[in-house]
Structures are given as structure tokens and as C-alpha cells.
Amino acid sequence: MIQRRQILKAGVASAAFSVFPVSSSSATTSPNAKFRSAHVGVGGMGGADLSSIASHPSVEVAALCDVDSSRLQAALKKHPNAKGFADYREMMAAMGDSVDGVVVSTPDHTHAPAAMTALNAGKPVYCQKPLTHEVFEARRLREVAEKNKLVTQMGIQIHSHVVYRRAVAMIQDGVIGKVSQVHAWSGKNWGYDGQSLPAVAKVPANLQWNLWLGTAKERPFVPGVYHPGQWRKLVDFGTGTLGDMGVHIFDTPYGALDLTAPNWARTTCRQPTGVGHPSRNVVEYEFPQTKYTTKTMQWKWYDGGFAPPKSEDVGLEKGMKLPGQAALFIGEEGQMLLPHIGEPQLFPQKKFADYKRPDINGNNHYHQWVDAAMGNATASAPFAFGGPLTEALLLGVVANRFPDEKLAWDAKSLKVTNNDAANKLIKGDYRDGFKVMGL
Numbered sequence: 001m002i003q004r005r006q007i008l009k010a011g012v013a014s015a016a017f018s019v020f021p022v023s024s025s026s027a028t029t030s031p032n033a034k035f036r037s038a039h040v041g042v043g044g045m046g047g048a049d050l051s052s053i054a055s056h057p058s059v060e061v062a063a064l065c066d067v068d069s070s071r072l073q074a075a076l077k078k079h080p081n082a083k084g085f086a087d088y089r090e091m092m093a094a095m096g097d098s099v100d101g102v103v104v105s106t107p108d109h110t111h112a113p114a115a116m117t118a119l120n121a122g123k124p125v126y127c128q129k130p131l132t133h134e135v136f137e138a139r140r141l142r143e144v145a146e147k148n149k150l151v152t153q154m155g156i157q158i159h160s161h162v163v164y165r166r167a168v169a170m171i172q173d174g175v176i177g178k179v180s181q182v183h184a185w186s187g188k189n190w191g192y193d194g195q196s197l198p199a200v201a202k203v204p205a206n207l208q209w210n211l212w213l214g215t216a217k218e219r220p221f222v223p224g225v226y227h228p229g230q231w232r233k234l235v236d237f238g239t240g241t242l243g244d245m246g247v248h249i250f251d252t253p254y255g256a257l258d259l260t261a262p263n264w265a266r267t268t269c270r271q272p273t274g275v276g277h278p279s280r281n282v283v284e285y286e287f288p289q290t291k292y293t294t295k296t297m298q299w300k301w302y303d304g305g306f307a308p309p310k311s312e313d314v315g316l317e318k319g320m321k322l323p324g325q326a327a328l329f330i331g332e333e334g335q336m337l338l339p340h341i342g343e344p345q346l347f348p349q350k351k352f353a354d355y356k357r358p359d360i361n362g363n364n365h366y367h368q369w370v371d372a373a374m375g376n377a378t379a380s381a382p383f384a385f386g387g388p389l390t391e392a393l394l395l396g397v398v399a400n401r402f403p404d405e406k407l408a409w410d411a412k413s414l415k416v417t418n419n420d421a422a423n424k425l426i427k428g429d430y431r432d433g434f435k436v437m438g439l
């Protein structure tokens, strides 16, 4: 077992962020080696994550955990050799060395506690996007993964899709010159503008509500409001449309432009209610200069009813129909529109008619993590990438609570420097009984 652990840890030696993962040619494990996976949250996206990880030829699904027994039973039916659990803490304690990596696919507020529990146990982690619910958690997951030299991957599978990788190569190739602005949008609405929630009801027999709440404050169950999926709209559990879709759509600009931490963020939205995220937001950021940007880089996000923006307002031809979800890069020598998910388009079209697109391959994001944990590849979206990307996005989510205020950000000390109330939202409180070492 010691040998296996050493191999799993060694994978990190080459795990610095790279958009072009190394091939499996430098394999350090035998073709018969097995990777025993454990999964926290196996319904919804967790079911898709489970199938994708299980499709890797080296993977044996060893443990499944879900607070909803009907979802757990459905997953156990597909993987009858796996052990089932309702509490991820019990799973980690019971499985110990019989697990080689942990996949976290729970609602956002449980990402950090579950992922940190796995990192503390020395396990490589694949964690769904956005990496965390709070800025502080993203920083800590990244630090602990790096300190413990563990292979990690954030669940932004489109990061490894050929069109996103081609877009990165085109921007870094300088096709539109240095980039001064990115406009990005999603017409989805993961907000809730009501002042209170509907009437409470009995918790369904299949749901362990206290475990679902996890680190969050106790409250009664309300059908159709939290589980499944709807938690996204609520400030205590989800991250609104920006955290849900922005993390996918901002992934390419963030990586391609080699962005770091924003100087500031400002949101235009309704006044806060303390209950749900606003139904529509415009979030602006300024980032410091990088090799691929002008002196500063402005990033502007539009969601819900504010998306898409008018084409003429973002520097494109008047009346042009824009995709429902996309990122638009404005460069010194042209523009690149990257639909979610589609081939990058260059403007003005005539100017780029003869442009030869880089020949790029896609990659299986899930298998890449397994291969990296086994020492055979490099993860392309480790927490060293997903952490700072999530921190930047979540600063915008914090800004939703202070409409029209520019929140100045000191990333090094993890502080909003001009708003004490906003500072208090960088790190939340965990309920007694759910505190986790390192968070």
C-alpha cells in the first residue's frame, strides 16, 4: 500500500498548471494497476461524474456516499461491489487506505468540507465546480493540496474540450493581439428574488436533512427549494448563475490570458434579501496586466435577463444575434467570440478569412485526473488553477450583496480593503459538529 500511496502522491510532481497535458507515454504504473475511487454525491451531476470516472479502465468504484438513500441505492445498483454511506466523514474513516481518490459532486456549500476531509486523509480529489462556496475555502483547498502534494482537478470538464483548448491556443498565439476586455454571459437564471421561502414540510424519508445541511445553519426543510438542484439560487448553499455558469464561461479567458486576482469587482443588481442570489446581474472586474493583455483587463459578466448584451454594446456589428451563453474577447487587432460550447469565431470575418486554426486535440478531463493521480499525466485544472479562478468569481458573488459598490481586493491578504461588511463574507462559520481541520 505504501508503494501505491507514493505513486499517487508522486503524480503531483508534474502537476503544475498546463493547458496541454502530457501524454501517457511516461507511464509510471503498470497497465494492471487499479485506482479505487470514492464518490460523495452520486445523484444529478454526481451520477454523470461516477459514470465518467468508472469508464476509466483502471478504476474500481470502491465507495459511494449520498444523503439521499434513493440516489445512493440507484448508484449502488450500478456498482454492487462498492460500499455505501450517507456521511462522507464515516466513509473516509471506514475506507482509509482502500481508497485512492475522492470525487466530490455535492451542492456547492459541501465542496470544501468534503474535499478537505479527503485531502486531510492524503487522497487526490476531483471536485465539482465552482471549487467552493466561499473565497477563503478556495484558498485553503489549494494550499493544503499543494502542501500535501496531492493531485487535484476541478470539475470543469469543458476545459479539456477541443474547442476551449483551441481558443486558448489562438489567444496565446496572438491572433487578436493583446486583449483589453472580455464580455461573458449566460441567460440562465439561478437567482431568487423573493423575501422569504414557501411553507416548510416534513423531510422525506429518503433524505438525511441534517447531513444535507452539513456546515450550514439548521433550518426546516422546504420542498422544491433546496434538494435537488434548487439550492443554487440560495446564498447559503449556491453561488447563483455566476458561480454555476460563469466558472465554465470564464475558464477560457482566465486560463488563456493567464489572469491572476482581480483589482476590484462591482455588481449591478437588485438590493440584497439575504435569501437568494439576484435573478439578474452585471458583474464587472478589473485584472492587472499579463503577457496577453493590455495594461489592465476589464471583464464584464451578464446573466439572467441582462444576457446576452446587445452586439453593438460589446463592439460587434449592430443587430447581430449572439449565442445564449458565450465569452467575447476584445483584442487590439480583432475580436474572438467563444460560444458555450462551440468553435471560436473571429471578427472582422474578412480580416481572418485565411487564418489557419491550430490543430489541437481534446482530452477526457476525468480520465486525465485518474491518470495524473496514477503518475501518468498532468491534471490541467488542478486546484492551483481552479482555486484562483473560483476566488475571482466568488468576489463577484460577494459584490452581489453590495450593489454598485466597487469592492477593492487584496488577494494576498484575502481582504476587501474598502468594505468591512463584505470582508465578513469572505469566510463563513461552520456549524458545530461539522468543523473540518484546515478550514
Ligand SMILES: NC(=O)c1ccc[n+]([C@@H]2O[C@H](COP(=O)([O-])OP(=O)(O)OC[C@H]3O[C@@H](n4cnc5c(N)ncnc54)[C@H](O)[C@@H]3O)[C@@H](O)[C@H]2O)c1
Residues within 6 Å of the ligand: 040, 041, 042, 043, 044, 045, 046, 065, 066, 067, 068, 071, 086, 087, 088, 105, 106, 107, 108, 110, 128, 129, 130, 155, 156, 157, 211, 212, 214, 227, 228, 229, 230, 244
Ligand atoms: N461540471 C458541470 O458541467 C456541472 C453540471 C451540473 C452540476 N455541476 C456541479 O455538480 C454539483 C452538484 O450539482 P447537481 O445539479 O447534481 O445537484 P443535485 O442537488 O441535483 O445533486 C447533488 C447530489 O449530492 C447529494 N448530496 C447533497 N449533500 C450531500 C452530502 N453532504 N453528502 C453526500 N451527498 C450529498 C444529493 O443527495 C444529490 O444526490 C454542483 O457543485 C454543481 O455546480 C457541474
